[in-house]
Amino acid sequence: MVRWVKARIRRIAVAATPLALAASIVGGAALLRSSPSRRPSPAAEEDFQAEEQMSRCRLYSAVEQGIEPDWLKAEIACNRVLDLHPIHEEANRLLLRIKDEQAAFERLRRAEALEALDELSALELLTQVSETSTYFRRAKAQALEIKARAMPRLQADCARLLRRHPRSPALLTCEKYLALACQDAFWRERNLGAGASLPLAGAAADRLYLQFLRVRQAASPSSATWICPQLKLLEERPELESDAKVSEALLQRSSDRRVGQAVLAYWRGNLPTALSALQACLHRGAADPSTARQLQSRISMVMQLLKAGHTALQARDPENAAAPFRAALEHDRQILGPLTLPPSSVERIIRREMSSHSYQRGKYWADRADTHRACRIWKVGYSFSRADLALLQAVKHCSERGRELAAAAHHCAELASAADLAVEGDGMLEKVRARREELGCR
Numbered sequence: 001m002v003r004w005v006k007a008r009i010r011r012i013a014v015a016a017t018p019l020a021l022a023a024s025i026v027g028g029a030a031l032l033r034s035s036p037s038r039r040p041s042p043a044a045e046e047d048f049q050a051e052e053q054m055s056r057c058r059l060y061s062a063v064e065q066g067i068e069p070d071w072l073k074a075e076i077a078c079n080r081v082l083d084l085h086p087i088h089e090e091a092n093r094l095l096l097r098i099k100d101e102q103a104a105f106e107r108l109r110r111a112e113a114l115e116a117l118d119e120l121s122a123l124e125l126l127t128q129v130s131e132t133s134t135y136f137r138r139a140k141a142q143a144l145e146i147k148a149r150a151m152p153r154l155q156a157d158c159a160r161l162l163r164r165h166p167r168s169p170a171l172l173t174c175e176k177y178l179a180l181a182c183q184d185a186f187w188r189e190r191n192l193g194a195g196a197s198l199p200l201a202g203a204a205a206d207r208l209y210l211q212f213l214r215v216r217q218a219a220s221p222s223s224a225t226w227i228c229p230q231l232k233l234l235e236e237r238p239e240l241e242s243d244a245k246v247s248e249a250l251l252q253r254s255s256d257r258r259v260g261q262a263v264l265a266y267w268r269g270n271l272p273t274a275l276s277a278l279q280a281c282l283h284r285g286a287a288d289p290s291t292a293r294q295l296q297s298r299i300s301m302v303m304q305l306l307k308a309g310h311t312a313l314q315a316r317d318p319e320n321a322a323a324p325f326r327a328a329l330e331h332d333r334q335i336l337g338p339l340t341l342p343p344s345s346v347e348r349i350i351r352r353e354m355s356s357h358s359y360q361r362g363k364y365w366a367d368r369a370d371t372h373r374a375c376r377i378w379k380v381g382y383s384f385s386r387a388d389l390a391l392l393q394a395v396k397h398c399s400e401r402g403r404e405l406a407a408a409a410h411h412c413a414e415l416a417s418a419a420d421l422a423v424e425g426d427g428m429l430e431k432v433r434a435r436r437e438e439l440g441c442r
Contacts (some may be wrong), residue, residue, distance in 0.1 A: 026269045046084050057094055060097065061101075062135050104133040111142065119146050127233050136233070146394045151180050155208065160349045162211050163441040168219045174212040175226075181206065182228035183235055188387040225396055246342065253337070256281065259292055266295075266335060269345030271303055298331045302346060305331070309350070318358040323379050325350045345439045355381045355388035362394060371401060375421050382423065395423045412441035 040048070060074035081091040100118050107129055111122040123146045129139040154177035161170030181187050187206065216223060247264055252259030262277035278296045282289055305328035312321035332346050343351075358381020368376035375398035381388070382395045403419030404426070409415045415432050421430035 001342065020049075037221075049085045050088065053077045053084075054088070054091060057081060057091065061094060061098055069101070069134070071098050071105065075102070076097050082417070100130060100132075101134055104129045104139070105134045108135050108139055109143075111139070115142075115146065121149050122146060123150070125229050129233065131232050140233050147180050147183075147234055149282055151177065154180065158208050158212070161387070162208070162215065167215045170394070171219065172257055173214055174208060174215075178206075178209060178212060178226075179229050179231075179236065181209075182204060183231055189230060225399070227392060227396065228389065250336075255290075256288060259295070262292075263295065263335065265301055266346075267344045268350070271299055279377050295335060298335050302328050302331045302335070304348070306350075310353075313357045316357075316364075318354060318361055318377060319380055321354065321385075325354060325384070351385040351387070355385035355391045357381070358384075359388060359391045361393055366394075371398075372417070372420055375401075378422060399423045400426060403431065406432050408436050409439070411433060412436065412439060415439070 054077070056077035057074050058076060060070040063069055076094065077094040078091045078098065081088050085091070093152070107125045111125040114125065115122040123143055126139045126143040126146075129136055133139075154173060158170060158174040158177045161167070161173055161316070164170070213226065216226065246267055250264045250267065251257060251260040254263065258277065258281045262274045262281065265271075265277060266274035277294060278292050282292050282296075305324040308324040309328065310320040312318070312324070329347060329350060332344055336344060358377050362374040362377040362381070363379065364374075365371075375395070378394045378398060379393060381391050386392065398421045402418045402423075405418035405421065406415060409418060416437055418435075419429060419432045422432070
């Protein structure tokens with residue numbers, strides 16, 4: 001009896017399974033028939049299309065190594081997004097970048113085609129490529145190659161034309177040469193002066209630059225001061241080559257190679273390493289212990305002076321930083337001796353920091369209409385470095401403002417104010433002196 005009941009239950013369950021499946025299918029179909037069809041709204045459809053086109057714009061404008069972006073397809077996709085949503089922030093931003101990149105690519109293409117015919121025109125096109133562009137590195141490499149070829153030819157042409165009479169036709173060629181030469185920071189440091197008719201006194205100046213300034217002054221006495229154009233594309237970083245030359249010079253100069261290596265470490269900016277090397281040299285028996293001790297003392301003094309100068313800069317007081325930094329530079333010259341190669345890391349840091357902080361602090365006062373205080377601070381930075389182009393423009397403004405005050409002065413006190421704005425080498429003090437005689441000042 002029990003066995004029969006179990007068998008009956010199994011038969012009922014097997015029969016019920018297809019019925020339940022059929023019922024579920026029918027019920028599902030009925031449910032589908034009873035549900036109204038849902039289509040997206042027009043606004044939702046536009047959003048979907050805009051996002052799809054935005055994805056294409058991102059894809060085609062993406063910069064990946066070995067894959068050239070397709071700027072045309074990216075532009076088309078971004079414009080389709082803007083057709084749907086004119087104020088779409090990302091699409092507008094990407095479209096501006098795409099247009100900039102298209103312009104940069106076109107300049108690069110034209111420069112490559114023009115290079116064989118007119119190198120300088122090709123170079124001018126390349127300098128218009130923005131530093132933020134994808135193509136900047138390619139343009140820079142090409143521009144540096146052109147510069148390396150063009151500079152020797154322009155230098156020779158400039159020298160040849162300056163030997164002729166009249167010499168004024170040489171100005172254009174010489175200016176082209178100097179615009180390339182002055183992109184080197186060391187060249188600027190040794191040669192350029194803002195508002196000056198001659199380079200920095202005592203510097204190893206470019207002879208052609210000196211002649212150029214004299215001929216230019218003679219041809220046009222009232223012309224504005226020549227300013228080096230700032231071309232990021234043509235700036236070079238010769239640290240590795242300079243390091244090798246300095247290393248060779250210092251190691252050959254010292255009778256004790258260990259002392260030479262310590263001085264080289266100092267030149268590179270590793271002052272604690274230099275001190276440790278000199279101490280070890282003294283401990284193990286230096287060939288010239290008095291020289292090693294003197295170097296050790298001077299390097300320690302440089303470290304103290306650097307700390308004092310940087311403390312003043314942190315307090316936004318470049319004027320008080322000037323004295324310790326000048327003393328550090330004097331010790332630096334004594335440590336390295338008559339080194340005609342690029343300056344030490346200590347010197348580069350001091351000059352860079354003083355020019356940068358002086359410019360920023362002077363600008364602070366210039367923005368508050370205190371021109372005299374601004375110029376006083378700018379002139380401090382200028383006395384350390386001629387390589388900062390922003391600072392050169394600032395001191396040039398001081399010279400020009402001083403000339404205006406001197407020309408408009410009717411009283412002796414006003415001439416004193418003009419003299420305060422004079423910059424070394426700009427000829428302002430001579431003009432003030434002549435004006436004082438005109439006014440009968442004592």
